[in-house]
Amino acid sequence: MKHFLLSVAFLTICSFAHGQNSENNNLTNANKELLKELEQQEQNRLARIQSYLLLNPNTVITNKDELKFSRLYDIVDNRPIYKSTDNLEAGRATKTNQLLPGGSLNLNLDGTGMTVGVWDGGIVQDTHPEFADASGTTTRITLSDSGAEFSDHGTHVAGTIGAKGVNPNALGMAPNVNIKSYDWTNDEAEMVSAVTAAVNPIIISNHSYGVPVEQDEGTLDAWWMGAYTQDSYDIDNIAKNNPQYLIVTSAGNSGTVSYTGGLYAGYDKLTTDKNAKNNLVVANANPTTGEQPIFSGNYELTNLVINTGSSQGPTDDLRIKPDIAADGSNLLSPIPTDGYATYSGTSMASPNTAGTLLLLQEYYFQLNNAYMNSSTLKGLVCHTSIDDIATMGPDPIFGWGFLDAKTSAEAILDASNSNAVISELNMAQNQTYTYTFSAQAGDKLIATLCWTDMPANSISNGTLNDATPRLVNDLDLRLTKDGTTYFPWKLDYSSSTGFSNSKGDNTVDNVEKIEIDAPTAGVYTLTVTHKGTLKGTAIPVFGPQTQDYSLIVTGNNLSLSTNENTLSEDLVIYPNPNKGDFTINFGNNIDNSVKVSVIDTRGRIVYKNTYSKNSTQFNAAINLGEVESGIYIVNITQGNNKTSQKIIIE
Structure with missing residues (x-):
């Protein structure tokens, strides 16, 4: 009877393991190989459990109470x-x-x-x-x-x-x-x-x-x-x-x-x-x-x-x-x-x-x-x-x-209107990525680099506090301004005092974040580089590879291209907040028409018009009609110059 119950228990475990719903999958070759590896690991795990239960039939298989x-x-x-x-x-x-x-x-x-x-x-x-x-x-x-x-x-x-x-x-x-x-x-x-x-x-x-x-x-x-x-x-x-x-x-x-x-x-x-x-x-x-x-x-x-x-x-x-x-x-x-x-x-x-x-x-x-x-x-x-x-x-x-969540959503909106950066890029061997932008004093200036790294070259199996670095592709983020270099956060450790943090060369994390609490106005240069030889799965696997990565930059009144500066430096939108009626005014020294669009926070265009050059000063009264209260983005383009401004509709 004991062996019968043991078999029932083990079959119950197996039924859970193989109860996966059969789906019509679009598996890449890499995922097909990975799936085989994972299924083999699962079979090996079940075999270990079966062997142990045969020798230890009184082992508890499941425990359940009100919460756990x-x-x-x-x-193991x-x-x-x-x-x-x-x-x-x-x-x-x-x-x-x-x-x-x-x-x-x-x-x-x-x-x-x-x-x-x-x-x-x-x-x-x-x-x-x-x-x-x-x-x-x-x-x-x-x-x-x-x-x-x-x-x-x-x-x-x-x-x-x-x-x-x-x-x-x-x-x-x-x-x-x-x-x-x-x-x-x-x-x-x-x-x-x-x-x-x-x-x-x-x-x-x-x-x-x-x-x-x-x-x-x-x-x-x-x-x-x-x-x-x-x-x-x-x-x-x-x-x-x-x-x-x-x-x-x-x-x-x-x-x-x-x-x-x-x-x-x-x-x-x-x-x-x-x-x-x-x-x-x-x-x-x-x-x-x-x-x-x-x-x-x-x-x-x-x-x-x-x-x-x-x-x-x-x-x-x-x-x-x-x-x-x-x-x-x-x-x-x-x-x-x-x-x-x-x-x-x-x-x-x-x-x-x-x-x-x-x-x-x-x-x-x-x-x-x-x-x-x-x-x-x-x-x-x-x-x-x-x-x-x-x-x-x-x-x-x-x-x-x-x-x-609110600040994350606002960053997504700002990036869509060139007021922040959310970019997905690729790093080649020995490449240096450089990006220059201007920021005003005020809000904290933050730059974050994140990438999906290769699985580590080895796994831990019984070694206490195994400090072997698990990062495979080590990318580096830096911000510079007026000869000063700003470094990302990193974790520090002392066996006697525990954990603290500092800013310096982070060689272990695949998230690197630079924060400047009190930025001064001016031009900043962001760079992304890497150490060593980039590893990957592309053929040939032993040659240098590339690494995808993501960049996020937010701050106060970022200007992400020099073209934006000339258009926005004397731009005025008033009144702001308003009830859907406002005026756009700026110097119009370039012989080009002006395109104005207004979008809501869901990306829907609620207003769009093109104005011909009418004087040395651009002045246009905008009426949005019946729109919901909330935050809107006014996009203004003149030739190769463009800028975006937030307005609030009450």
Whole structure:
């Protein structure tokens, strides 16, 4: 009877592993090879579990209570390792609500037409009213793993991303997004299939689970924490093969767990895929917001602290992880059966982030007719994140800072109107990229470089605090002005005093961020270079390769070309704010007609006209007619000169 039960248990595990929905995939050759590798790894893992269970038939396979679900994940050094869910008013804190219908930015984003992948300890209750489509007749959930049971945790996570707001307090970040729901078993192979699917491919996925520091039989061996393992390598490989796909994962809830042998007491708690380079790892913050001014509907952070349960980084090679923090404390969301519950943890911070990122991709697509690469999206949210109160600059608790959806969306709009830079470029061997722009004193000047790096050349397997650098292609970002060179942030470490940060040559991170708190007005030069020989997968693989990368630059009154300066230096638009009637005035010394267009924040043209040269002074009264209140962009072009100005319609 004991062997029969053991066989049933093992077959149950296998059924989860091979329950992947068969999709019609557009697999590249690289993804076909990767899929074979991942499936072989899964078979090897299952074989290790089967062999162990035959010798240890009383081993617990699954554990479940009200909030936490654990399942036997692997056997390492003859020891069972378990994977568990990461458990312990989010949209307001991250300002995602300002992107939603009715939000202050008038973007009316809701995830329509987009699909997100959700891997969790079980599948989502697809019939929950919160997941109905706009008509209320069809679910937005696709169940991609047959045989799995509805999961409280998985349903709550999916609701944080995409609940439609039947209960207004449970409104998700992207309330009309389509969701593909998977059990976490065989997740890596399923991710490759989902991102390459011919129908509704995903470009963002959420993973609110991992290997906790504290296991059923005590804490993990110390070498696990911060280590670049096979899972880290696999995640980096999947991301490298699929440049638009961003994998969002929870940091874990081991923040209060202690163990011996880490880099420093109270730190070094990230495990397995949390130590990859190309994903976005999210910590759990516990912010407080206040309506400012009262009754305005505008909520601002009044206090920002980390939830003590959130797992701290960094990685063993001192990369800045987690990447960012978001609100995951006390989130109300759907659970089976048609119910609701309030949970906290990085499991909630991660889907809060994933849903917000879907809206940013939706907005970028509206303005550019294309989605951002994952390195652009990751770089953008790191670029616009809010520093925590305790530490200026990055740290191993908040990462680069707290998610700020509003500032990210404003940067996307500014870039579309030449008031900021969001660029996707390619670095060739021995190339130096140079970009010159002018900025005014005032707002902080920030430049961020981000790239999807090759998987590391080796993985950790039992070496304590293995500091081997995992960065393969080391790109470098610098800003210079008047003989002064500004360097990016980097993390510093002392075994006696712990972690701090400074500015200098960052040789470990694939996110580099330069911040000038009090810039002086003038011309700045940005350069991107690289060290050594660039590695890649192009044939021949042993020759120099190229590396894609993303650049984000924001600041006060940026002028991104010299042509803009001559047109904008005496430009006046008045009154501003206005009610749709305003005047444009500037010196008209060039013998060319003037083109004027006005667009809203969704990229729609609400006014367009061409004016012939009429005098030495251009003066035009504009009437927009009946338009909604909000922010608009006035684009003015005269010959090769162009500029853009924001106006506010009251």
